[in-house]
Amino acid sequence: MSAYPSRPSFSDIEIAPWNDIVGKQEALLAQQLQYLNAHSAFYKTKLADAKVDLSAIKRIRDLAQIPFTYKHELRSSLAAAPLLGLHQAASQSDIVQIQASSGTTGSPAYVGLTRSDRQAWSEMTARGLYACGVRAHDLVLHAFSMSKGFVGGIPMFQGVAHLGAIDIPIGADGGADRLLIAARDARPRCIVGTPNFLLYLASIAPNIIGMPATDLGVERLIVGGEPGGGNPAIRQAMETAWGAKCCEFMGGTDLGCVYWAESDDQSGMYFVGPDYIIAELIDPETGEPIAWCEGATGELVYTSLQRQASPVLRFRSGDHVQVTAMGGTGGRTTPAIRCFGRTDDMLIVRGVNIFPSAIQDVVSAMVPTVGGAVRVVADFEGHTTQSNLKLLVERANGQSEELDTQMARQVETRVRNALAVKVDVRMVSYGFFAAPGAQKVALTLRKMPDLTAASATGDR
Template sequence: MNTPPTFSAIETQPLDAIQAQQLELLHRQLAYLAAHSTLYQRKMAQAGIDLASIRTLADLARVPFTSKQELRDSLAAAPLLGLHRAAPAQDIVQVQASSGTTGSPAYVGLTRADRASWAEVTGRGLYACGVRPHDLVLHAFSMSKGFVGGVPIYQGVERVGAVDIPIGADGGADRLLLAARDARPRCIVGTPNFLLYLASLAPDVTGMPATALGVKRLIVGGEPGGGNPAIRQALQQAWGATCCELMGGTDLGCVYWAEADDQRGMYFVGPDYILAELIDPASGEPVAWSEGATGELVYTSLQREASPVLRFRSGDHVTVTAMGGPGGRSTPAIRCFGRTDDMLIVRGVNIFPSAVQDVVSAMVPLVGGAVRVLADFEGHTTQGNLKLLVERAPGADAAQNAEVARQVEARVRNALSVKPEVRMVRHGFFAAPGAQKVALTLRKMPDLDA
């Protein structure tokens, strides 16, 4: 059966046609903000900018960025949805929440039109990752706390025409695996570490290896790991399935970057609903989209009613891995290699914990693969060494700790240009992945005897 290569025609339009449409939508969105958003009315007045003067996409660079802290302040000033709520309260039909890992959860509102656009773009992303109409999709992201991996993913699966089995990570590993045994879903969606953990439990829970459960697509996101070659290979071997990564965020939508069959990176699937810029994170200057370029992603809502944002600095640091791809895709593809919130400066060197994870996970089976960065200092900067806690391989002898730690230190030093201090801990020391994202950074030394 032949299926279209993309879910929407916008994904294969020439870039100049996409940009022309974006410009028209941008003019409408800016006029809407000027009329309805208290936050942006005040922000533009303070900056001395008339949004009507933004006539080209290049002009957008004159508009000041919106930071995460500004949105937090906006929410605190006018709970629940903040000064950037631009639709009447009676038009809000859905509220979603961030994970709140850096403070109180951030809430965003959706009107009926917003909800439809979120489902459309999420559907495009899931389709790119391999979900097809009538597929059974086992839902292993958290279904609780208003996270976008819950109800919005469900709505995206529905938009594709597939069938969501909404057990969620909160339902527990046993229930998910029994559902996989009974339903034989073609696809599973969840965080990479949790899906790897599920596979390890499959023989005990179902009486068969994960490879026998019939899963063909693993669709992962929500935390680092999906783009990590070692973790990806382990996932694909454990399930006997193809792994594809997706990415989004509460402030803009559920999913708007998603990997296709070429597995070169995550393609931008929502250019008619979100305008994406690439900037130099230090200077804030625009970076041209081209293969190999690196920078931070900045987003502007298009066609958004309830909680629109303008030039929002995402904190996601990415590398452009392709410009267009299979099936006539014309949008860029990326890999995310870290977040500003997570970045540490160790003796003047910028270190992303996800980069440490990449190095250590590639050393399996010498080590177990799990690693945590111990940032037991104030702020994000230290003149000390990079402290790492690394799990031993299953069944490894503690007598070999010193030699294994030495090898890990050498590999990390060579790859990241910092001097690490590695302490080995027992296999299984860190809590098994579950509904919460895996936090790669610890702020205080755990009880190593626990």
Template sequence: MEYAMRYRRADAFAKTNAKSWHEIEITPLDAVRRIQEENLVAQMAYLKENSPFYQDILAKAGVDFDDIRSIEDLQKLPYTYKTDIRESLAASKPFGLHLAADPKDVVQMQASSGTTGSPSYVALTESDVEMWNEMTARCFFANGVRPGDMVLHGFSLAKGFVGGIPVMQALQYMGAVDVPIGADGGADRLLRACADTRPRCVIGAPNFVLHLGEKAEEILGVKASELGVERIIVGGEPGGGIPAIRNRIEELWGAKCTEMLGGTDLGVAYWAECDAQDGMHMVSMDHIITELLDPETGNIIPFEEGAKGEMIYTAITRQASPVIRFRSGDFIEVLGTSCACGRTGPKIRCVGRTDDMLIVRGANVFPSAIHSIVNDMMPDTNGIMRVVADFDGHTTQGALKVIVERGIAYDPANDAALKSQLETRLRDALVFKADITIVAANTFEKPGAAKIALTLREFPDLP
């Protein structure tokens, strides 16, 4: 029997020295827009025929699918929220009322990490799987992975997480070889596999990759920088764009570190940082339309340098589980609109998630921003912190409690000075009052297969 899909794209190795994996990444934006709007019209026609979920939503909004012809026309439509998807999934398990393909055409299931609630189960047709592979390959290529590379898999391979099997599929698709250990295998097995296979690239969550680098000499008797790794690709949580974390990763591994960003509802990854290491480019503009929402005004704003807002996504080539105007919860800052690499997608940095944001005496505070400042104060700190949001909701009029690990060699007798320095830095940089508690290095559990939760809802019992 002959199958349409293959493990590896037939022309993968021909792309080794290309400027980008796909020409859309370096296409002028006016031409990109024409492609996007052609795909948008086709997607609307598909949903008109196949999606009772969106048929109902558009009918209630008083909008016809045929009215959506341009990117601006999308503003006629309501947003799709994560709660809408959860309710849809609960009403019709496992793939929800928003399934827009014949169940017989579903060939794969994936699941979100479930960090903001119950996991979302996502259906994929054969076409969807190939599209996910293509988008993710573009990201890895921009990040520095090349056909023929050996890639140590440091994301979790369990729980149906998109950092698992779909990442492996995308690497195979682009001609790379995945070393399928996974964060679930633990630091010892990962590092021994790294020593055995000598991969050119390592992929994983930034804090876990940093942890692996710190453990290498203890486990292997050699520094991580002696293992021959040239590229570290990180994603799945904030950190890759934090200079102190990135610099520490690069120092430990002797390798260049770049980051990627995605989300289960749209794909594995569709934003990726190039060698310039100056923000992540949107590399899949032919598959996804991205809008930038100013949460304070509720207006859609242009992707201009310095703009900040929440990412809104519309899938325009999706069959099984399409979403329209999906509010991602990712709060980003636009770092630039041009790059020496030639990619035309805007460059962004993910500041944090809107559902993680706390309001402290009227100031918007992202735990990842606090984490960045704590990292900047290494080695006086250990770079590890937790926010304690022991109040109802996301708003407090009091000082925000933050627990910070002191550096391994830092003298506890100087904790009062470190507390004062941290509180001053946080007040000056983020405009809120913090109440810092200094604790010993290695108080908190080291990174592993699960994402790190920077926010606690109760003050922990401390030694």
């Protein structure tokens, strides 16, 4: 039951008039810029090299005078001054927590938190969880990885506690069996985890605990960390498998565990941290600002506010989004978005930009004709190819190999019609790809797996 049935949001800032929010952001921006100039060797140098006159940065629109910060710059900063880089802007004695990225491109990227930073992260996470339907005193089964310093681990736990809910910290690394046993014993109202892993848990529940996931009493699935939560087919599959409502959120190691989150209207993920982050929308090709309005698409750029230890300024996230609403039910006034891809994942196939998540959307919509699991095999240098894109698609459960040619042609046609890209599809056995677990599902493979093996990356 909701402890606050009449509260439309966790914080009043989420429902404040938009002009008031912008005014607060601009006041905090002036303070943040002065702080960076005084405490961050990285940004002091960067601003001086760009000849930025800080006194001229008074409005959010003035941020366009400041050069972007790119991920490779932060990696270089970290390498130049381990552990937290030249952009560390708080003394070591003030840092109380360090988190790490997944490190998919090499060494993990570390970010520091002061006590104030940690409070801000917990506050934003609590706002996001509240938007997604979590309430004080709810039991929340924690199915994100609890290890390796990922923000879905300890910071998510801290956000649940800040909200006043009760976290059951089994974690994906605790194993699917232990999570399902905990769900059977505790009957949590909410589960947090990645969409593919929660789907997998539901699929094995009868074998592990002798009952379907729909009998466990879960009411809310709160998902993030990988593509799929905003995919209608995957969402419907999760809601059917659990008999629960699914809401999506989004965050990132550099800025916080959660700062976009979906509410009951399911119009997209609302911005829940406008007093801690400025979010700009830009044209990913030109870098020019794009006005926030329903239907607009672009790349998200972030500037930290009130951040002490590892602040970022005009950080290009690589997240490509569509604005789905400007405010919503319950008095929400911030933008809502859906993320449809990342710059790092984008491939260019004969001149056409394509995101693997868009291919996943097409294939998952074909279930039960196919199994739904798909991998893009980008076995070429860089991100550009003049050849057809190779796809591996799992057969439907129990489907005969004799139908492979027919099914492959169907997938090829659907992808070509939807995305204007030619693909060569190879069908593989149901369960060929490893069952989802603590690691995020990688939709792109950089080399063709051994198709004669029982499984490419493990058995399901």
